[in-house]
Amino acid sequence: MTRSTDHPTTLRVHQYLGLQPGPRLIVLGAVHGNETCGTQALHSVIEALDRGHLTLLRGQLTLVPVTNPLAYRGHAREGERNLNRKLVPPAIPQDFEDRVARVLCPLLQAHEVLLDLHSFHTAGAPFVMVGPHDNQGLLEPFAHAQAEAALAAALGPALVVEGWLETYAHGVERRRAHPVTVARAAPDPQFGVGTTEYMRACGGYGVTLECGQHGDPQAPVVARLAVLRTLRLLGMVGMAEEMPEDGEVGGGAAPTPTPHTVMCLFDVIDCEHAGDHFSREWASFDPVRAGEVLGHRDDGRPVVSEVDGWIVFPNPRAQVGQEWFYLARASDRVL
Template structure:
């Protein structure tokens, strides 16, 4: 009889401290355990430092190739829950991800800049998720819009997406009015807080880079390119350093396209189904049928835009897909 896999008991961190003052950057991989492109890329960066091909000139660099070790060992998105939701350091941990959060949150607070490397379910082009404009509101006050936009624009992908937490909060209001599961009966807008939102709440800034589909062989190259470009942007390595990496295909359009999430649609029944195999950033037109509910009702696009994060395997009560429209924001 096989014994259950023991829960990991530590978080492995690789840290480099420059002898000259500079930015404090942290890069995360495998916040979701089956999103391994960041892990692969960070191991390559660590090897380059160890072999002397890279040298940290200033500042503090922290690399965490596997942030959620339990989920990673299971090759699953989650260990016991989603680490990238309601990320807070709990006083009394209730699950494995709570124990990670108690270590990860102070680590994030000790830094100024975050690059979080992810991938997604279905086919689609890599993209960068950024936070809000500078504001002093209650949901996500922020004061580093320009620095965060410069980071997003430097990473390589041409697609930039904003509006995550605001859209998630709107979804929470809808769930409060019409919960379809017991877990949705008392939703919390702060459930949408993940690594980057926590970083902004602590006075820093950061972006999530979605490097492509989970098994896309180019995704680790996208992640590696982003780490190197971030280090150069922040002046932490010499600008002329050309660390070898797999070639990343050029984007079809060098100009950035900025879009804003505005709606999230949940799965309400196990029989909910898409009309076709959607990929992130497939365009949709107002009135187009995206899917059907179990009882046959059509789910329509409210306006022209794009579908984002379509999840044909979504469970009841989970996000089924997001919708985005063109943003007036300029990087």
């Protein structure tokens, strides 16, 4: 693909290096360009650090407010493709996101912990996405589930979602077998690898925090508090009294423990025709009952939930071959 001459040519990174050894944390905003809550939050944290209201005591802190500058400039989810799919450092970049990946992937490799800040297009409560239990499987081997769960529990939101990559891989297999969507199907399960999956593959751990709906004025607040709580959990910062609204995140009392609801994604349903439509306006984490009609195919066939659970990531604007919605059920994981 020919590179446009007016594309951004740099990735701006803010890095703070403590004089005492400690964790290496990286925080990303605007991996998708229309998800700006993380950008706003990180600019606020940078200002607090630069003004001395927040002090890095140890370790390495790297902040990337705008991870996809092309998408961000266009206020779009993607520049030339979705940066958060099949994230690898390509030998020969084919598009803008490939060029970002060649810089971003080594940056992730140099850290131990990742917090990736996102938002979503439909209404719903903030939630955290975590990886698998510790395992030595082929899809997503992992050895830091306990540390990752502790991070997820500290961020604030009560909803925690697991099962992303396994469910995505299941969707890939289904698309390969479907005559309508096979032409648009992702070529392999690794297409589901984004920032956190790449981080785990490099030996670290990380979570995705979905801070709220795009444009929700509370979403940057959720994102900012999550950054501060992560820094506190890792013992990396001290905080001045000039930040009273965040006093509970500094050297004072810890936040009140949150009772968490942990759910596991287990199925993904694709849009098969432009006429597919939902039975009503769904929001992520709306509860569904076994046998409940969630939508209809273009020819009138109902699409029903097979179990009691929740609908997740409903996308009424999904294109043919794209994920229409996910289904989740209760998880046995305890944070």
